[in-house]
Amino acid sequence: MKIDGRCHCGHITYEAEVDPEKVVICHCADCQTLSGSAFRTVVFTREDTFKLLSGELKVYVKTGESGNKRTQTFCPECGAPIYSGPVGPGPKVYGLRVGTVRQRDRLVPKDQYWFRSSQAWLGGLPAIHRTEKQPVFDPKGGVGR
Ligand SMILES: [Zn+2]
Ligand SMILES: [Zn+2]
Secondary structure, eight states: OEEEEEOSSSSOEEEEEEEEEEEEEEOOHHHHHHHTSSOEEEEEEEGGGOEEEESOOEEEEEEOTTSOEEEEEEOTTTOOEEEEEESSSSOOEEEEEGGGBTTGGGOOOOEEETGGGSOGGGGGGGGSOOOSSOOOOOTTSOOOO
16 A cells, blocks of 8 residues: 655655555553653555655664664654664665554554553543543643543
């Protein structure tokens, strides 16, 4: 499936080929920190199908619990994460961050990695109160409904 995407500020644009059957959620602690959220959603793509159309990616190399190093790329202007990949030579598989993909509604996760470190409240998500947009923000503090 051909997809395209962009970071929040538009500095980074790209296109790639992905397999919509290879969409996963990662609940690992690193993904929680690096995404600033409860989990990360990823679709895999091969390096040779990923084409950076504009901008230059900033690269951060993280060392995982196993000692494995992985590059994390993001927009240097707005900080939106774009993909991760292995370090070193050889053909690479990138883990594209689904939130920047324009066709993300069609990329439904098929597996959940590192489920043991997932946030316990996720299972109760459908029961948490919903607000269609967001409440009026009070700059003095306080988040009302
Ligand atoms: Zn950006
Ligand atoms: Zn992870």
